[in-house]
Amino acid sequence: MFEIKDKSLRIKLGGFELIHAEDFPILAVGYGENSYEMSHGNFNISKYYKEKIPLKKFRVLTSSNETCEILFLSDNGEQVKCEFTIESNSLKIRILEHSHGLNRFWLYIPTSENEEIYGCGEQFSYLNLRGKRVPLWVSEQGVGRNKRDIITHFANFKDDAGGDWYTTYFPQPTFVSNRSYYAIFETYAYSKFDFSHKNFHEIEIHEIPKSIEFGTADNLYETVLNLTKRIGLPNPLPDWVYDGVILGLQGGRDIVMQKIKNALDKGLKISGLWIQDWEGKRVTTFGKQLMWNWVYDANMYPNLPEMISELRNMGIRTLGYINTFLALEGSLYKEASEKGYLVRKPNGEEYHVVVTTFPAALVDFTNPEAREWIKNVIKTNMIGIGLSGWMADFGEYLPTDAVLYDGTPAELYHNRFPVDWAKINAEAVAEAGKSGEVVFFMRAGNLYSSKYSTLFWHGDQMVNWSKDDGLPSVIVAALSMTMSGIGLTHSDIGGYTTLAKNIPDVVVTKRTKELFMRWVEQATFTPVMRTHEGNWPDENWQFDSDEETLLHFAKMSRIHALLKPYIKNLVGRYSTTGNPIIMPLNLKYKVEDTEGMKYEYLFGEDLLVAPVIESGQSTKKVFLPEDEWVNLWSDKKYSGGWYEIDAPIGYPPVFYRQNSEWGALFEKVGGAQ
Structure with a gap:
């Protein structure tokens, strides 16, 4: 639904909305450049912002119930033309044109204090990203990944390889909200998703993205399901x-x-x-x-x-x-080098990258x-x-300073x-x-x-x-x-x-x-x-x-x-x-503290797993959401709540739903001692 007034714009899709006003523009653009230092797949990124320009003004070019083409403008004349399309439960934003030279982009999304945010690819330290600023850049995950950990300090001192809580092999410019919407940003540029503000999320992308998509659903489970289908499904495992x-x-x-x-x-x-x-x-x-x-x-x-x-x-x-490399001593490197199949430096030489202790060429x-x-x-x-x-x-x-075949x-x-x-x-x-x-x-x-x-x-x-x-x-x-x-x-x-x-x-x-x-x-x-x-x-x-x-x-x-x-x-x-x-508990159940429950998970809808993750434990305090549960090993039955569960080695806390259609299989599994 589009609500257009003289100086304001509101786009609403289910429980999700975007709001534009002169004192809170939806978009900003700018100019800048980054410098990158790579050591063993770890990156130090310095960001320079020449100018950040809010696009306070807008002009509706075409409008219907489903589609609206809007030109956003700054006081100085910078422009971004967008097409907004509402289809079923999704809002798609295509960037059609923009002023020459722009290479920074910001989008602002209204939020509330109690919103929870998940995703951004593979995160190792935090599940709920609300309150976090999340850089999205493919890198080594780092050794230790905690600046307060002596191992991380040693790895940084030795090879600049310690990483931090946000460093990851698999970042992804998507997120989901417990307000039952997902977001997809079509970009491979460096980005920073900032969920730390009280009233808005700030999405920063170091190019003008091709498109943005928001999708809504009735609940968080359906939201995740829709995102999963949207980004693509693989073949089943053999x-x-x-x-x-x-x-x-x-x-x-x-x-x-x-x-x-x-x-x-x-x-x-x-x-x-x-x-x-x-x-x-x-x-x-x-x-x-x-x-x-x-x-x-x-x-x-x-x-x-x-x-x-x-x-x-x-x-x-x-x-x-x-892997993506070729050993310089190998026959395949010689062949690829002769045929010109390798990544090059700006001076035309092959780019030989040191991964751990030896150089290798990249295809x-x-x-x-x-x-x-x-x-x-x-x-x-x-x-x-x-x-x-x-x-x-x-x-x-x-x-980032490599020269690629296609330019x-x-x-x-x-x-x-x-x-x-x-x-x-x-x-x-x-x-x-x-x-x-x-x-x-x-x-x-x-x-x-x-x-x-x-x-x-x-x-x-x-x-x-x-x-x-x-x-x-x-x-x-x-x-x-x-x-x-x-x-x-x-x-x-x-x-x-x-x-x-x-x-x-x-x-x-x-x-x-x-x-x-x-x-x-x-x-x-x-x-x-x-x-x-x-x-x-x-x-x-x-x-x-x-x-x-x-x-x-x-x-x-x-x-x-x-x-x-x-x-x-x-x-x-x-x-x-x-x-x-593998699901967090809040995809299927009401959970007050999702972040606190991040070391338990549902394995499908019928198994709850609470692995022992601390040395020396023989019992573990486990939270069971509201349902009827059966201990896989002892057959003891539980309702929702907190329990101290025996967990000797060989018997990690695992429970199945009492009314599961797989009950007979789980009884067989639990009896296989």
Whole structure:
């Protein structure tokens, strides 16, 4: 509904509205420039604003019940022409024209003090973003991610790699409100979504965006559902994924096959073997790393296709690894360099980026021939030898001063780079005729990544209990991804980042037995279970470090496999209709303190999971929303309220709805001790 007066404008859609007045203009524009310093995928961004200009005046050019074309003007003559269209439950704003040279844009949205805001992509520290200023820029998440943490200070001192609460691999210019509306901003430029003001939200974008969309619904659940469908749904996961864990191993054929045999003998359900060093390895001061040349290493894995076939006959699929880089020592780098497929510097030289301790070249995804070339590498060297999946790593490292093939400024392409990386992988799978059979998982992303990547993982968490960068953070990450419209997520069981070599004892961090076992429990109640040995495998507790750990892991793997019908149903509904998989409690129930409840979650509508996320806990205080609940392990029944729940290792607090149609399955799962 449009309400137009001489000096004011009101656009209303359900419970959402935009208000323009001379003393509170809806839009501002301006001029500015940013400078970026990148170190190991972490960015220091300095922002210079030459001028910020409120567009106080407006002129209606055309108007009807559904569409209104409006010219916004400043006192000095800067102009932005917009088309507002109301369709069903959505308001779409297209920016048709604007004054030359404008490269800053602000939109102001009325709010109230009690509004809650979620989304903005993957957030690890906070679920409710009200009161926060959220920068949106694809980067490494950082080590520690808390300026009050000594680990973060050490990482900053050593490599400028500590990060902060807002640094993330997967920002996304979308959000949802508990007032039952969503917002989508069509941009890949640096942005800052400021939810800290009392009466308005301030959306700042460092370009003039193509379009903006708001959608409303009857409740928060439907709002999230509509956003999810709007940004795109992926293919369902392959059926084999649900049959056990994807076991991350490395070190060569003999080591890998022996570990699999031992694990199977102890009852571990294995659906896949993930060998990230299929293409070889290197050892650096950061740890055991990979040789980024996407051809299998015949020394470590002699006749790998035969090994893949052997494992498949055992019911185990094989997964590999690829990323956006090429090792300078590799055959593929030489080929890509000769053909001009690599990102360049302003002086015409190839841009070799230092990721951890060594330089590597980046494939230029704006070059159509380069895209086809890397797709053929995937189809031939990976799918062609029988791999059923892979980690499609990185996507955060495009330097902003790079020169790209198609002339797009790298500053404006940086956030889009991981989206195109996902699209390349998806096209390779489709062209090989393997859609629905192959799974690839990514950490970096942005707007529309969700419709290309088959699965996401939460990245390189610390191997500890920290809320900003350890086990608890992957729960918040999954919930924030759900609230951003992305449903298929999982984590490295046990975490990845270890600080253990040549550093002060006060910041040494190694994975413990307890942490690994508790992380296994949390991962059991997610769509996919996958382990990672970490960057220093020999320093960390592994799934087979002792028999008790392996037997615990085997038990939880059997529980996950027993849940296959339920999980497969959840994934199928998400892939076809957008229904969330891992949800904050307030999507289905009335909850007073959503932020305080962010370490509990609904796994589908019928399971409530409250993982143990602190060391030394054998009981946990759990909030159950108003419903009738049954403890998965003890069959004890509960109504809504707070309870102190026994939670010894092997029995994390998990409850199912008493009237669930899956009750018989849950009884079977709970009895599988």
